[in-house]
Amino acid sequence: MKPTDSDLTDSGRLQAHNSLIYWVNRLASSMRETFNEALVEQSITWPQWLSLNVLAHGEADTPAQIADSIGIDRSAVTRLLDRLAEKELLTRVHDDGDRRCVRIALTALGESKMQQIDQLAMQHQQRFLAQLPATEVRVFKTHIQKLLREGGIESSRQWRNID
Numbered sequence: 310m311k312p313t314d315s316d317l318t319d320s321g322r323l324q325a326h327n328s329l330i331y332w333v334n335r336l337a338s339s340m341r342e343t344f345n346e347a348l349v350e351q352s353i354t355w356p357q358w359l360s361l362n363v364l365a366h367g368e369a370d371t372p373a374q375i376a377d378s379i380g381i382d383r384s385a386v387t388r389l390l391d392r393l394a395e396k397e398l399l400t401r402v403h404d405d406g407d408r409r410c411v412r413i414a415l416t417a418l419g420e421s422k423m424q425q426i427d428q429l430a431m432q433h434q435q436r437f438l439a440q441l442p443a444t445e446v447r448v449f450k451t452h453i454q455k456l457l458r459e460g461g462i463e464s465s466r467q468w469r470n471i472d
Contacts, residue, residue: 344433351426352396356381358426360389361398361415365423368467370412398422 325331345355353361359379363369369378376386390413393399398419404410415423438446450468457464 340433340437343436344430347429347433348426351422351429353422353426356385356389357393358430360386360393361419361423361426362430364399364413364415365420365427370414372411372413375413393419 341355344358348354348358356379359381360375363375363378369375372386372390373383375390376383381389390399390401394401397416399413399415402412402414404412441449454464454468
């Protein structure tokens, strides 16, 4: 879809404030920042929560799977996992058959922490979604999935229920 004339300046250029990328990024940043504020009392950051979350829900159990699942660089995941291991929230287990293969698992403390954080995450999400009627939430989800698919990201398997 081409920008409309109202999106363009007199010079024919797209203004940032008329760009979907600009507003989607602002929304994502706002949501991430407010969630990070809630996570401070848990001594967890947004990327750490994402890592713990995919572990808790069985979506990943190796560093590479975690990186792919949460959309971060594989080289960054090691430092992230180091910090979580220091907090005793996860353990690394070397595969007996292949020492190069490392499996990641939550500790009992990590499981307990995830139960607390899941409540914070649900409250945070509901705070934003409460601004829309349920029918609009479903439509919003469908539209986001279509836009993600256009960007090469298939989310329908992971994103089951939002409402």
